[in-house]
Amino acid sequence: MAYATISDLEAWLAPEPAPANAWRLLEEASDAIDGALTGATYNPNDPAVQDILRRACVRQVHWMMDRGDETGAQNDLQSMSAGSRSFTRRTVGEGAGAAPRIAPQAVTVLRTSGLLTMWPLVVG
Numbered sequence: 001m002a003y004a005t006i007s008d009l010e011a012w013l014a015p016e017p018a019p020a021n022a023w024r025l026l027e028e029a030s031d032a033i034d035g036a037l038t039g040a041t042y043n044p045n046d047p048a049v050q051d052i053l054r055r056a057c058v059r060q061v062h063w064m065m066d067r068g069d070e071t072g073a074q075n076d077l078q079s080m081s082a083g084s085r086s087f088t089r090r091t092v093g094e095g096a097g098a099a100p101r102i103a104p105q106a107v108t109v110l111r112t113s114g115l116l117t118m119w120p121l122v123v124g
Contacts, residue, residue, distance in 0.1 A: 001030065002023070002026035002027050002030045002057065003026075003033060003050070003053035003056070004026055004029075004030075004054045004057035004061070005026070006022045006023060008057075008058055009022055009058050011058075012058040012059070013062065019065065022061070025065070028061075028064065029057045029060035029061045029064060029106075030053075032101060032102050032106075033056050033057060033060060033110070035102070036107065036110065036116060037110065037115060040115055040116060040117070042115050052110065052113040052115055055109050056106040056109040059103050059106045059109060060102060060105075060106040062103070063103030064103075
């Protein structure tokens with residue numbers, strides 16, 4: 001289930017219209033948010049939480065549209081050329097330079113709302 005509607009997305013993108021694949025983008029964005037919130041504790045029926053998830057979702061879709069990478073297939077690209085087609089992929093272990101899978105703006109909404117918190121695990 002998507003956290004935002006096409007109308008929510010249109011309101012965010014105004015005056016631009018929502019793309020033809022808006023519903024699919026909203027579903028993909030909601031899945032990305034779910035992935036970011038793995039392990040988080042919140043009440044999905046709380047209207048305030050629903051508003052936070054809606055706001056994060058439209059920002060995630062906007063970011064996906066700007067990147068032109070709906071599926072995340074290009075997340076591991078380090079560089080790309082168009083002419084004779086040249087791609088350089090990140091290698092495993094390049095975590096510091098890896099492309100994010102969720103929009104920085106969506107992360108900001110989730111963090112400032114308290115849904116996405118980081119608690120250090122201190123052992124010993």
